[in-house]
Amino acid sequence: DAKTTQPPSMDCAEGRAANLPCNHSTISGNEYVYWYRQIHSQGPQYIIHGLKNNETNEMASLIITEDRKSSTLILPHATLRDTAVYYCIQTQGGSEKLVFGKGTKLTVNP
């Protein structure tokens, strides 16, 4: 079973920041948090991942709380093309096994 919990759906206005929360209260010291998104019928697209420090790349920012029990994915200026299912995944130490939950269906509205 997935070890993370996410809201099933969220809405965001185009041009605004989308903040997607994720709880991973059982995460251990060597487990990473990965974020992917999937647009219907396509393979999951890598967004960002982190261990304990905040991370930023050209797509998004990842904010991890100090206790590492939760994180937030931030899409700074959401566009209609960001409409997708977003998955937050806690990896298992020493493995590439990703346990996907149901994710958050983000809808960006014009």
Next chain:
Amino acid sequence: KAGVTQTPRYLIKTRGQQVTLSCSPISGHRSVSWYQQTPGQGLQFLFEYFSETQRNKGNFPGRFSGRQFSNSRSEMNVSTLELGDSALYLCASSLSPGAGNTIYFGEGSWLTVV
């Protein structure tokens, strides 16, 4: 640089047949994982390979098997196909397992069993 390549992209098989799906990881990546995605069960882990060795296996029957070659390319096989095996099969690759490397997915192989 080319991404994870999966072939074939689409295929239709008959119940009872077997199927082999192929995955070419990103150049330099030695870790390959496979996933099955269905509307009912979502994305489920099948196998993980590194240096031609299976490191992890998901909760799937023995009809599902895989292997990795010395060039890191991987194949998965499903024998005695059932209607419920209709799914999107996804391959993912990374440099090595468990080191916080970026894991990239291919576009998948759509299998329809009739």
